[in-house]
Amino acid sequence: METESEPYVRLASLRQLHQVMADMNAARSLADTLQTVADGVVTALGYELACVNLVRPDGDLVVAAFAGNPAAEALITGRVGSRESWERRLSMGEHWGDLVFIPHTEGWVLDDDDVPQWYTDGPAPRFEDEWHPSDRLFAPMYTSGLQGAASGELIGVLSVDRPRNGRRPGAWGREALQMYAFQAAIAISNARLRANMQRALVRLEREQQALRASEESFRQAFEYAPSGMAIAEMGGDQHGRILRTNDALCRLLGRPASAMRRYSFSDLVHPEDIGTLLRTSAEGGRAELRLGRRDGTYIWVHLRNSVVADAADGPRFLLTHVEDIEDRKRRELQLAHRASHDALTGLPNSAELRSRLSSRLCRRATQTGALEPVDAAFGHPAFDSNGHGFAYPPGAEAFDAYDHHVHTVAPEGERDDGTKGLAVLFCDLDGFKSINDRFGHNAGDAVLIEVARRLSGGVRDGDTVARLGGDEFVVLADGLGRADAQDLAVRLRNEIIQPIRVDGRAVRVGASFGIGWAHCGMTADEVLKSADERMYVEKRSRPKQHRRAG
Numbered sequence: 001m002e003t004e005s006e007p008y009v010r011l012a013s014l015r016q017l018h019q020v021m022a023d024m025n026a027a028r029s030l031a032d033t034l035q036t037v038a039d040g041v042v043t044a045l046g047y048e049l050a051c052v053n054l055v056r057p058d059g060d061l062v063v064a065a066f067a068g069n070p071a072a073e074a075l076i077t078g079r080v081g082s083r084e085s086w087e088r089r090l091s092m093g094e095h096w097g098d099l100v101f102i103p104h105t106e107g108w109v110l111d112d113d114d115v116p117q118w119y120t121d122g123p124a125p126r127f128e129d130e131w132h133p134s135d136r137l138f139a140p141m142y143t144s145g146l147q148g149a150a151s152g153e154l155i156g157v158l159s160v161d162r163p164r165n166g167r168r169p170g171a172w173g174r175e176a177l178q179m180y181a182f183q184a185a186i187a188i189s190n191a192r193l194r195a196n197m198q199r200a201l202v203r204l205e206r207e208q209q210a211l212r213a214s215e216e217s218f219r220q221a222f223e224y225a226p227s228g229m230a231i232a233e234m235g236g237d238q239h240g241r242i243l244r245t246n247d248a249l250c251r252l253l254g255r256p257a258s259a260m261r262r263y264s265f266s267d268l269v270h271p272e273d274i275g276t277l278l279r280t281s282a283e284g285g286r287a288e289l290r291l292g293r294r295d296g297t298y299i300w301v302h303l304r305n306s307v308v309a310d311a312a313d314g315p316r317f318l319l320t321h322v323e324d325i326e327d328r329k330r331r332e333l334q335l336a337h338r339a340s341h342d343a344l345t346g347l348p349n350s351a352e353l354r355s356r357l358s359s360r361l362c363r364r365a366t367q368t369g370a371l372e373p374v375d376a377a378f379g380h381p382a383f384d385s386n387g388h389g390f391a392y393p394p395g396a397e398a399f400d401a402y403d404h405h406v407h408t409v410a411p412e413g414e415r416d417d418g419t420k421g422l423a424v425l426f427c428d429l430d431g432f433k434s435i436n437d438r439f440g441h442n443a444g445d446a447v448l449i450e451v452a453r454r455l456s457g458g459v460r461d462g463d464t465v466a467r468l469g470g471d472e473f474v475v476l477a478d479g480l481g482r483a484d485a486q487d488l489a490v491r492l493r494n495e496i497i498q499p500i501r502v503d504g505r506a507v508r509v510g511a512s513f514g515i516g517w518a519h520c521g522m523t524a525d526e527v528l529k530s531a532d533e534r535m536y537v538e539k540r541s542r543p544k545q546h547r548r549a550g
Helices: 011-026 031-043 070-076 083-090 104-110 171-223 246-255 271-283 326-340 350-358 430-437 441-456 482-496 524-541
Strands: 048-054 061-067 094-095 099-102 136-142 154-163 226-235 242-245 284-291 300-308 316-325 361-363 371-373 421-430 465-468 471-482 500-502 505-507 512-519
Touching: 011 031, 011 083, 011 505, 031 048, 031 061, 031 154, 031 171, 061 154, 070 350, 083 099, 083 136, 083 242, 099 104, 104 500, 136 171, 226 246, 242 246, 246 300, 246 316, 271 284, 271 300, 300 326, 326 350, 350 465, 350 471, 350 524, 421 441, 421 482, 430 441, 430 505, 441 465, 441 482, 441 500, 471 482, 482 512, 512 524
Parallel strands: none
Antiparallel strands: 048 061, 048 154, 094 099, 099 136, 136 154, 226 242, 226 316, 284 300, 300 316, 361 371, 421 471, 421 512, 465 471, 500 505
16 A cells, blocks of 8 residues: 555555455464465555564564565574564664654664564665665554553564655554554464364364274273173262173173163172172272172172272272182182091081181180180280280170170089080090901991081081091080080980991991080180090990990
C-alpha cells in the first residue's frame, strides 16, 4: 500500500489489506501463517522487505519468515537474536504508538549486536522525511487482546524496510502497520493454538492406539493364558465379585464363564482356607488353597494376586492368576502322611502322637513352683532370646499362654468324680511274639493291621488311634470320665481278642490296657510314661492264662 494522506486512501488499498489479513487467518499451519504475515507486509503495506522474528520458548527471537529479497532470506532465516538485544532495540528510538523507529543517526550503535539484520544500499536522504538505508522500523506483536496494549506478552517483532515511496510512513502508514501487527499477533497465536491442538490430537491418537494395542495384548494374554486368570472387584458392595475369567480357569473348575460371574472366590474356596484367601486378597500376594469344582470336589491351586490401582480412586480390581498344583500338593500330602503315619497300619506314628498330645498341654511346673510355657509341637519348654524360660508368677495356672486354649484336666482319685478329661489308653498285645515265632512276620504284620482296624472302628470320630511301635498302640480319647475310659478299654479289649484269620487259620492275641490322664503341666512323654506304667500294672495283675484268649 502506498503511503497516502487521509482521507484519500484508495479503496483498492483497503481491499488489498483486508485480503492479506484474511489470508493470514486462513493459513493451514504456523509456518504458512508466518510466511503469509511477512508476504503481506510487502504486498499490502508498501514495503520492499519484511522479516518476522518469533519468540522461542527460551525467550530469544528467531527469524521465522522473510519476504522481499531471496538472497537476504537465505542469509538470515533461522538465525537467532538474544532477548536482551531485542529489548534494547525496543527501548530506543522514537515510539509511534506501539511501533519503534530507530533513525540512522542512532542505529549505528546496533551494528555490532547479535540480532540478524540486512543492509540496503542507497544515497543519503536529501530531505527530512526521506528513508535512510540504515533506518529501522519495528512493529512488536503482543498476545494482549487490546490493540496498542504493549503490556501483553511479546510473541514476536515485525521488521520492515525500504518503503516503496522512499519516505518514512505518515500517520496512515503507521496506523496501518500497527493494526497489521495486531492482527498478525492474533493470527500467529491462533496458528500456535491450532498447532498445539493438532500435536495434542496426534499425541492423543497415538496414546489411544498404544492403549488399544496394550488392551488387545492384555486380552490375548488373559484369554489364551495356559493357566487360570480372573479379574475381581475391590471395594464397594460387590467387593470380591468375579468380573471376568479366562477359558483355562473355567476348564479347571468345570464352570462356564457366565456362571463364574455369579461368584466371588470366597464362595468357591474350601471353608478351611477362607482365612488364607482373605489375607491374600487384602494384601495381594500368593497363597496355596483349595477351590471348589462344579462336581463338588476341591482342587489345590496356587493363587497369585495383583492389586490394580487407579491414581485417583486407589485400588480398583484384583487380577488373580490361578495355577493347578493338585499333583504336586497330592505328592506333598502323601510325603507328609508318610512322615507322620505308620507305613504298615496307616495309623499316626509316635511323632504324630506326641505332636497331637503336646498341642493340648500348654505348660508345666518348674522347680521353683512357677510355670513354663510348653512347646505345642514337642512338649519342650519355650525360651526367650537369651535362653531363659518364660516364668509366670504363682497362681498363673488360671491364665492361658495360648489364645483360645482350654486347659486339660484329669479326674482326681480312683473314683469317678464326674470330671471329664483327656484319657490316654496305652495298649500292649499279649501273645503277639508267639505268632511271629510260629507263623512268621507276614502273619504278625497281618495281625497288627487287623488290630489297628479294630481299634479305629471302636473309637469315636475325633479320637486318635496311633501305633507307638512294635505291638504297642495308644488311644487318645477326649471328654471322658474315669468310668467312661474303663468301659472303652474293656470294649477295645473284647474287639481285639476275637479270632483273626491269617492264611486260612485263626489266631488270637490278647491286650493289656493302661489308662493315663493328660493335664496341663505335663509333657507328652510324662503322660505316655504314666499310661505305660499303668498298663504294666494291669498286665501283671492278671494271671498269665487270662492275658490272651487262645
